[in-house]
Amino acid sequence: MTSLFLAVPDRPGLPAALAARGIAVGKAPDLRDAARLGWLAPDAMPAAVLAELGDGPPRALLTPGDDQAQIAALDAGADAVFAARQSDALIAAQLATLIERCNRARLTIGELVIDPVERRVWRGGRAIDLLPREYRLLAELARCPGRPVSRQHLLERVCGLAFEPGTNVLEVHVSRLRAKLDRGFPVPLVRTEKGFGYRLATGVEPARASG
Known part of the structure:
Protein backbone atom coordinates (compact mmCIF):
# COMPACT_ATOMS: atom_id res chain seq x y z
CA MET A 1 0.00 0.00 0.00
CA ALA A 105 9.08 7.10 -13.94
CA ARG A 106 11.35 6.80 -10.92
CA LEU A 107 14.38 4.54 -10.72
CA THR A 108 14.94 2.90 -7.33
CA ILE A 109 18.31 1.41 -6.38
CA GLY A 110 18.22 0.32 -2.77
CA GLU A 111 17.51 3.46 -0.73
CA LEU A 112 18.39 5.69 -3.69
CA VAL A 113 15.54 7.11 -5.79
CA ILE A 114 16.11 8.98 -9.06
CA ASP A 115 13.37 10.83 -10.91
CA PRO A 116 14.62 11.24 -14.50
CA VAL A 117 11.69 13.46 -15.46
CA GLU A 118 12.20 16.08 -12.75
CA ARG A 119 15.91 15.28 -12.33
CA ARG A 120 15.41 14.93 -8.59
CA VAL A 121 17.24 12.55 -6.28
CA TRP A 122 16.50 11.13 -2.83
CA ARG A 123 18.44 8.83 -0.56
CA GLY A 124 16.72 7.32 2.43
CA GLY A 125 13.80 9.68 1.82
CA ARG A 126 16.05 12.76 2.00
CA ALA A 127 16.20 15.06 -1.01
CA ILE A 128 19.66 15.62 -2.47
CA ASP A 129 20.24 18.73 -4.56
CA LEU A 130 22.64 18.05 -7.41
CA LEU A 131 24.15 20.37 -9.99
CA PRO A 132 23.54 19.39 -13.65
CA ARG A 133 26.87 17.60 -14.13
CA GLU A 134 26.58 15.86 -10.78
CA TYR A 135 23.17 14.59 -11.82
CA ARG A 136 24.47 13.44 -15.23
CA LEU A 137 27.30 11.58 -13.51
CA LEU A 138 24.87 9.82 -11.18
CA ALA A 139 22.52 9.03 -14.07
CA GLU A 140 25.32 7.39 -16.05
CA LEU A 141 26.38 5.27 -13.09
CA ALA A 142 22.75 4.36 -12.40
CA ARG A 143 22.34 2.90 -15.90
CA CYS A 144 24.14 -0.22 -14.68
CA PRO A 145 24.17 -0.25 -10.86
CA GLY A 146 26.82 -2.49 -9.36
CA ARG A 147 28.83 -2.60 -12.59
CA PRO A 148 31.94 -0.51 -13.36
CA VAL A 149 31.68 2.39 -15.80
CA SER A 150 34.88 3.45 -17.51
CA ARG A 151 36.49 6.79 -16.88
CA GLN A 152 36.56 7.50 -20.62
CA HIS A 153 32.82 6.86 -20.94
CA LEU A 154 32.11 9.24 -18.08
CA LEU A 155 34.40 11.90 -19.53
CA GLU A 156 32.46 11.73 -22.80
CA ARG A 157 28.95 11.59 -21.36
CA VAL A 158 29.37 13.87 -18.34
CA CYS A 159 32.11 16.30 -19.37
CA GLY A 160 31.67 16.23 -23.15
CA LEU A 161 35.32 15.25 -23.66
CA ALA A 162 36.23 12.64 -26.27
CA PHE A 163 39.87 12.69 -25.17
CA GLU A 164 41.89 12.42 -21.98
CA PRO A 165 42.15 16.02 -20.73
CA GLY A 166 45.14 15.41 -18.49
CA THR A 167 43.30 17.00 -15.56
CA ASN A 168 41.21 15.77 -12.66
CA VAL A 169 37.99 17.35 -13.96
CA LEU A 170 36.05 14.09 -13.63
CA GLU A 171 37.44 13.38 -10.18
CA VAL A 172 36.23 16.80 -9.03
CA HIS A 173 32.66 15.97 -10.08
CA VAL A 174 32.90 12.54 -8.45
CA SER A 175 34.14 14.10 -5.21
CA ARG A 176 31.28 16.60 -5.17
CA LEU A 177 28.72 13.90 -5.91
CA ARG A 178 30.08 11.73 -3.10
CA ALA A 179 29.97 14.64 -0.66
CA LYS A 180 26.26 15.10 -1.32
CA LEU A 181 25.16 11.51 -1.91
CA ASP A 182 27.02 9.77 0.91
CA ARG A 183 27.03 12.41 3.65
CA GLY A 184 25.28 11.10 6.75
CA PHE A 185 25.06 7.50 5.51
CA PRO A 186 27.26 4.62 6.72
CA VAL A 187 27.64 2.97 3.31
CA PRO A 188 29.09 4.99 0.39
CA LEU A 189 27.42 4.48 -2.96
CA VAL A 190 29.97 5.86 -5.42
CA ARG A 191 32.90 3.43 -5.52
CA THR A 192 36.24 3.68 -7.31
CA GLU A 193 37.30 0.88 -9.64
CA LYS A 194 41.06 1.37 -9.58
CA GLY A 195 42.58 1.78 -13.02
CA PHE A 196 39.19 1.70 -14.74
CA GLY A 197 36.52 4.08 -13.49
CA TYR A 198 33.64 4.13 -11.04
CA ARG A 199 30.50 2.22 -10.14
CA LEU A 200 27.33 2.82 -8.20
CA ALA A 201 26.92 0.37 -5.33
CA THR A 202 23.49 -1.12 -4.81
CA GLY A 203 23.43 -0.22 -1.14
CA VAL A 204 23.84 -3.76 0.16
CA GLU A 205 27.62 -3.91 -0.12
CA PRO A 206 29.87 -3.53 2.95
CA ALA A 207 31.32 -0.10 3.65
CA ARG A 208 34.88 -1.42 3.50
CA ALA A 209 34.53 -1.86 -0.27
CA SER A 210 34.50 1.92 -0.78
CA GLY A 211 37.29 3.74 -2.51
Whole structure:
Protein backbone atom coordinates (compact mmCIF):
# COMPACT_ATOMS: atom_id res chain seq x y z
CA MET A 1 0.00 0.00 0.00
CA THR A 2 1.25 3.50 -0.85
CA SER A 3 1.82 5.98 1.98
CA LEU A 4 0.63 9.59 2.01
CA PHE A 5 1.41 12.37 4.47
CA LEU A 6 -1.89 14.24 4.73
CA ALA A 7 -1.91 17.83 6.01
CA VAL A 8 -5.42 18.89 5.01
CA PRO A 9 -7.93 20.01 7.67
CA ASP A 10 -11.70 19.59 7.59
CA ARG A 11 -11.82 16.71 5.09
CA PRO A 12 -12.88 13.80 7.35
CA GLY A 13 -13.93 11.65 4.40
CA LEU A 14 -10.66 11.96 2.51
CA PRO A 15 -8.67 9.27 4.39
CA ALA A 16 -11.35 6.66 3.62
CA ALA A 17 -11.45 7.69 -0.05
CA LEU A 18 -7.67 7.40 -0.20
CA ALA A 19 -7.71 4.01 1.52
CA ALA A 20 -10.16 2.77 -1.11
CA ARG A 21 -7.46 3.59 -3.66
CA GLY A 22 -4.77 1.74 -1.73
CA ILE A 23 -3.27 4.86 -0.15
CA ALA A 24 -2.57 4.73 3.60
CA VAL A 25 -2.61 8.07 5.40
CA GLY A 26 0.19 8.93 7.82
CA LYS A 27 0.62 11.91 10.11
CA ALA A 28 4.41 12.14 10.40
CA PRO A 29 5.91 14.81 8.09
CA ASP A 30 9.11 12.76 7.81
CA LEU A 31 7.21 9.70 6.60
CA ARG A 32 9.73 7.97 4.36
CA ASP A 33 9.05 7.71 0.62
CA ALA A 34 5.52 9.07 1.07
CA ALA A 35 3.53 11.29 -1.24
CA ARG A 36 2.31 14.52 0.33
CA LEU A 37 -0.93 16.49 0.17
CA GLY A 38 -1.20 19.86 1.89
CA TRP A 39 -3.73 22.65 2.25
CA LEU A 40 -2.98 26.02 0.66
CA ALA A 41 -4.92 28.51 2.77
CA PRO A 42 -6.05 31.72 1.03
CA ASP A 43 -3.34 33.83 2.70
CA ALA A 44 -0.55 31.24 2.56
CA MET A 45 2.56 31.26 0.38
CA PRO A 46 2.73 28.11 -1.78
CA ALA A 47 6.51 27.77 -1.42
CA ALA A 48 6.24 27.88 2.38
CA VAL A 49 3.49 25.24 2.43
CA LEU A 50 5.51 22.96 0.15
CA ALA A 51 8.57 23.40 2.38
CA GLU A 52 6.51 22.39 5.42
CA LEU A 53 5.30 19.29 3.60
CA GLY A 54 8.89 18.17 3.11
CA ASP A 55 10.28 16.20 0.22
CA GLY A 56 7.94 14.01 -1.80
CA PRO A 57 7.66 12.84 -4.39
CA PRO A 58 5.04 13.77 -5.36
CA ARG A 59 3.78 16.85 -3.52
CA ALA A 60 0.26 18.10 -4.19
CA LEU A 61 -1.75 21.00 -2.80
CA LEU A 62 -5.45 21.45 -2.17
CA THR A 63 -6.55 25.04 -2.80
CA PRO A 64 -9.78 26.98 -2.24
CA GLY A 65 -10.29 26.83 -6.00
CA ASP A 66 -9.10 30.22 -7.19
CA ASP A 67 -7.26 29.92 -10.52
CA GLN A 68 -4.49 32.28 -9.46
CA ALA A 69 -3.85 30.26 -6.31
CA GLN A 70 -3.57 27.08 -8.35
CA ILE A 71 -1.19 28.71 -10.83
CA ALA A 72 0.95 30.05 -7.98
CA ALA A 73 1.08 26.57 -6.43
CA LEU A 74 2.26 24.99 -9.67
CA ASP A 75 4.82 27.75 -10.22
CA ALA A 76 6.15 27.10 -6.71
CA GLY A 77 6.85 23.47 -7.54
CA ALA A 78 3.71 21.53 -6.66
CA ASP A 79 3.38 18.35 -8.72
CA ALA A 80 -0.41 18.70 -8.80
CA VAL A 81 -3.13 21.03 -7.55
CA PHE A 82 -6.68 20.10 -6.55
CA ALA A 83 -9.64 22.39 -5.88
CA ALA A 84 -11.46 22.20 -2.56
CA ARG A 85 -14.78 21.90 -4.39
CA GLN A 86 -13.75 18.51 -5.79
CA SER A 87 -15.14 15.45 -4.07
CA ASP A 88 -12.96 13.28 -1.83
CA ALA A 89 -13.37 10.41 -4.29
CA LEU A 90 -12.15 12.52 -7.22
CA ILE A 91 -9.14 13.85 -5.29
CA ALA A 92 -8.23 10.30 -4.24
CA ALA A 93 -8.52 9.02 -7.81
CA GLN A 94 -6.34 11.83 -9.17
CA LEU A 95 -3.76 11.33 -6.42
CA ALA A 96 -3.60 7.59 -7.10
CA THR A 97 -2.96 8.28 -10.79
CA LEU A 98 -0.28 10.86 -9.96
CA ILE A 99 1.51 8.51 -7.56
CA GLU A 100 1.40 5.64 -10.04
CA ARG A 101 2.83 7.85 -12.80
CA CYS A 102 5.65 9.03 -10.53
CA ASN A 103 6.43 5.48 -9.43
CA ARG A 104 6.69 4.31 -13.04
CA ALA A 105 9.08 7.10 -13.94
CA ARG A 106 11.35 6.80 -10.92
CA LEU A 107 14.38 4.54 -10.72
CA THR A 108 14.94 2.90 -7.33
CA ILE A 109 18.31 1.41 -6.38
CA GLY A 110 18.22 0.32 -2.77
CA GLU A 111 17.51 3.46 -0.73
CA LEU A 112 18.39 5.69 -3.69
CA VAL A 113 15.54 7.11 -5.79
CA ILE A 114 16.11 8.98 -9.06
CA ASP A 115 13.37 10.83 -10.91
CA PRO A 116 14.62 11.24 -14.50
CA VAL A 117 11.69 13.46 -15.46
CA GLU A 118 12.20 16.08 -12.75
CA ARG A 119 15.91 15.28 -12.33
CA ARG A 120 15.41 14.93 -8.59
CA VAL A 121 17.24 12.55 -6.28
CA TRP A 122 16.50 11.13 -2.83
CA ARG A 123 18.44 8.83 -0.56
CA GLY A 124 16.72 7.32 2.43
CA GLY A 125 13.80 9.68 1.82
CA ARG A 126 16.05 12.76 2.00
CA ALA A 127 16.20 15.06 -1.01
CA ILE A 128 19.66 15.62 -2.47
CA ASP A 129 20.24 18.73 -4.56
CA LEU A 130 22.64 18.05 -7.41
CA LEU A 131 24.15 20.37 -9.99
CA PRO A 132 23.54 19.39 -13.65
CA ARG A 133 26.87 17.60 -14.13
CA GLU A 134 26.58 15.86 -10.78
CA TYR A 135 23.17 14.59 -11.82
CA ARG A 136 24.47 13.44 -15.23
CA LEU A 137 27.30 11.58 -13.51
CA LEU A 138 24.87 9.82 -11.18
CA ALA A 139 22.52 9.03 -14.07
CA GLU A 140 25.32 7.39 -16.05
CA LEU A 141 26.38 5.27 -13.09
CA ALA A 142 22.75 4.36 -12.40
CA ARG A 143 22.34 2.90 -15.90
CA CYS A 144 24.14 -0.22 -14.68
CA PRO A 145 24.17 -0.25 -10.86
CA GLY A 146 26.82 -2.49 -9.36
CA ARG A 147 28.83 -2.60 -12.59
CA PRO A 148 31.94 -0.51 -13.36
CA VAL A 149 31.68 2.39 -15.80
CA SER A 150 34.88 3.45 -17.51
CA ARG A 151 36.49 6.79 -16.88
CA GLN A 152 36.56 7.50 -20.62
CA HIS A 153 32.82 6.86 -20.94
CA LEU A 154 32.11 9.24 -18.08
CA LEU A 155 34.40 11.90 -19.53
CA GLU A 156 32.46 11.73 -22.80
CA ARG A 157 28.95 11.59 -21.36
CA VAL A 158 29.37 13.87 -18.34
CA CYS A 159 32.11 16.30 -19.37
CA GLY A 160 31.67 16.23 -23.15
CA LEU A 161 35.32 15.25 -23.66
CA ALA A 162 36.23 12.64 -26.27
CA PHE A 163 39.87 12.69 -25.17
CA GLU A 164 41.89 12.42 -21.98
CA PRO A 165 42.15 16.02 -20.73
CA GLY A 166 45.14 15.41 -18.49
CA THR A 167 43.30 17.00 -15.56
CA ASN A 168 41.21 15.77 -12.66
CA VAL A 169 37.99 17.35 -13.96
CA LEU A 170 36.05 14.09 -13.63
CA GLU A 171 37.44 13.38 -10.18
CA VAL A 172 36.23 16.80 -9.03
CA HIS A 173 32.66 15.97 -10.08
CA VAL A 174 32.90 12.54 -8.45
CA SER A 175 34.14 14.10 -5.21
CA ARG A 176 31.28 16.60 -5.17
CA LEU A 177 28.72 13.90 -5.91
CA ARG A 178 30.08 11.73 -3.10
CA ALA A 179 29.97 14.64 -0.66
CA LYS A 180 26.26 15.10 -1.32
CA LEU A 181 25.16 11.51 -1.91
CA ASP A 182 27.02 9.77 0.91
CA ARG A 183 27.03 12.41 3.65
CA GLY A 184 25.28 11.10 6.75
CA PHE A 185 25.06 7.50 5.51
CA PRO A 186 27.26 4.62 6.72
CA VAL A 187 27.64 2.97 3.31
CA PRO A 188 29.09 4.99 0.39
CA LEU A 189 27.42 4.48 -2.96
CA VAL A 190 29.97 5.86 -5.42
CA ARG A 191 32.90 3.43 -5.52
CA THR A 192 36.24 3.68 -7.31
CA GLU A 193 37.30 0.88 -9.64
CA LYS A 194 41.06 1.37 -9.58
CA GLY A 195 42.58 1.78 -13.02
CA PHE A 196 39.19 1.70 -14.74
CA GLY A 197 36.52 4.08 -13.49
CA TYR A 198 33.64 4.13 -11.04
CA ARG A 199 30.50 2.22 -10.14
CA LEU A 200 27.33 2.82 -8.20
CA ALA A 201 26.92 0.37 -5.33
CA THR A 202 23.49 -1.12 -4.81
CA GLY A 203 23.43 -0.22 -1.14
CA VAL A 204 23.84 -3.76 0.16
CA GLU A 205 27.62 -3.91 -0.12
CA PRO A 206 29.87 -3.53 2.95
CA ALA A 207 31.32 -0.10 3.65
CA ARG A 208 34.88 -1.42 3.50
CA ALA A 209 34.53 -1.86 -0.27
CA SER A 210 34.50 1.92 -0.78
CA GLY A 211 37.29 3.74 -2.51
